[in-house]
Amino acid sequence: MEQSRVLAALSALAHDTRLEIVRLLSSRGGEGMCAGGIARHLGLSASALSFHLSALDSAGLVQVNREGRNMRYRLNHAELGGVFAYVLSDCCGNHPEIRGRCLGGGCEPAPQDHSGMSNTCPG
Amino acid sequence: MEQSRVLAALSALAHDTRLEIVRLLSSRGGEGMCAGGIARHLGLSASALSFHLSALDSAGLVQVNREGRNMRYRLNHAELGGVFAYVLSDCCGNHPEIRGRCLGGGCEPAPQDHSGMSNTCPG
DNA sequence: GCAATATTTCAACGGCTCTTGAATAATCAT
DNA sequence: ATGATTATTCAAGAGCCGTTGAAATATTGC
Numbered sequence: 446m447e448q449s450r451v452l453a454a455l456s457a458l459a460h461d462t463r464l465e466i467v468r469l470l471s472s473r474g475g476e477g478m479c480a481g482g483i484a485r486h487l488g489l490s491a492s493a494l495s496f497h498l499s500a501l502d503s504a505g506l507v508q509v510n511r512e513g514r515n516m517r518y519r520l521n522h523a524e525l526g527g528v529f530a531y532v533l534s535d536c537c538g539n540h541p542e543i544r545g546r547c548l549g550g551g552c553e554p555a556p557q558d559h560s561g562m563s564n565t566c567p568g
Numbered sequence: 569m570e571q572s573r574v575l576a577a578l579s580a581l582a583h584d585t586r587l588e589i590v591r592l593l594s595s596r597g598g599e600g601m602c603a604g605g606i607a608r609h610l611g612l613s614a615s616a617l618s619f620h621l622s623a624l625d626s627a628g629l630v631q632v633n634r635e636g637r638n639m640r641y642r643l644n645h646a647e648l649g650g651v652f653a654y655v656l657s658d659c660c661g662n663h664p665e666i667r668g669r670c671l672g673g674g675c676e677p678a679p680q681d682h683s684g685m686s687n688t689c690p691g
Numbered sequence: 692g693c694a695a696t697a698t699t700t701c702a703a704c705g706g707c708t709c710t711t712g713a714a715t716a717a718t719c720a721t
Numbered sequence: 722a723t724g725a726t727t728a729t730t731c732a733a734g735a736g737c738c739g740t741t742g743a744a745a746t747a748t749t750g751c
Contacts, residue, residue, distance in 0.1 A: 452582055458655070459578035460739085464571065468659045480698060493740065495699050500738095514697045514748045525660060526669025529652060532581070533670055536591045537648060546649025547656055548671065583709090603728060616710065618729050623708095637718045637727040 446531045450505065454528040457504035462489065463497045470507065470520040477519035479512065569654045573628065577651040580627035585612065586620045593630065593643040600642035602635065 457463055465487055470478060478486075484494045498518060501507045505524045510517045529547075537543050580586055588610055593601060601609075607617045621641060624630045628647045633640045652670075660666050 448584070448587065452584060452587065455578055455582035459575055459582050461571070461575060462739095464575065464655075464659055471659060471661045471663065481696090484698095490741075491698060492700085492742075496739070499699085511747090516698065520660075520663075522660075522663050522665040523669065525663075526666040529656065529666070529670035532587075533652065536587055536594060537643075537645075538594045540594065540643075540645050540648075542645040543649040543652070544671075546646065547652035548667075549653065549657070585709095604726095607728095613711075614728060615712075615730085619709075622729080634717090639728065 446527050448531075448535075451528050451531045453504040454506055454524065455532075457500050457506055460497070460500075462487065462493070463501055466494075466497060466501060466518075467506065467520065470518060473519075475519065477517045479515040479517050481515065483518065569650050571654075571658075574651050574654045576627040577629055577647065578655075580623050580629055583620070583623075585610065585616070586624055589617075589620060589624060589641075590629065590643065593641060596642075598642065600640045602638040602640050604638065606641065 458467065466483060469483060469486055480491070480494060480498065483489070483498075484491055487494070489497075498507065498509075501518075502509060506521055507518050508521050510519075533539060533543065533547070581590065589606060592606060592609055603614070603617060603621065606612070606621075607614055610617070612620075621630065621632075624641075625632060629644055630641050631644050633642075656662060656666065656670070
């Protein structure tokens with residue numbers, strides 16, 4: 446996973462409406478939901494919704510399929526997992542406290558890196 | 569954890585430079601790093617760095633302590649974990665595939681919600 | 692072909708984000 | 722106090738993000 450992809454996904458998630466869309470799609474499981482249904486559920490204009498869905502789509506966080514005149518959106522679980530995997534391991538060194546919190550416990554902490562840099566303050 | 573806090577954190581993370589800062593601070597563990605050291609490591613101007621550190625700080629992702637003329641920054645592991653916990657559980661229903669990917673395997677999948685909404689397409 | 696439905700695209704506007712360099716603040720050493 | 726060092730704040734400008742409503746596209750059914 447390249448960092449640019451992760452940044453695109455984080456940007457896409459970092460918006461109230463889009464996080465609501467993700468939440469809604471997640472609650473629908475593999476069934477997904479069509480644009481009109483999402484708009485009705487969240488009280489969005491068609492145009493505004495389309496804008497946000499397009500953001501989620503270009504970040505790879507959702508998948509789209511045409512069904513007649515409707516467009517059905519589903520969450521892309523693989524991409525979401527990949528993004529979190531990247532941040533947790535590549536950016537946070539699998540720190541036990543972070544892992545512990547975001548897993549709600551019950552998971553063996555992964556080994557940490559702490560590559561022997563000795564740079565204190567003034568360098 | 570309120571959604572507004574999560575959105576602030578995601579926005580803060582969704583920037584190349586700031587993700588690099590997080591990665592660097594993570595590699596330093598509890599020792600953290602002072603602003604000057606970070607700037608030198610990442611080749612940033614003092615002003616640019618301060619801008620990004622302030623963004624991370626107001627999102628609660630780092631903690632700061634003065635040490636003489638230096639400001640030492642450390643990662644806030646609790647907040648990072650809380651943010652991911654929120655997205656994974658509150659927004660993604662602890663979906664097994666997402667959890668599985670971001671854990672690199674080795675964790676029992678959590679139960680899922682799928683609250684019985686039956687809204688198909690045209691609603 | 693024509694009207695109706697579902698969705699996306701376009702254009703315009705306001706606001707926020709990011710960058711840059713100069714100015715300011717805080718601390719230390721003499 | 723003075724000067725050096727470290728870091729933050731300020732101001733200006735470029736550019737991206739998000740909202741809105743109108744227009745365009747795609748599909749269905751008559």
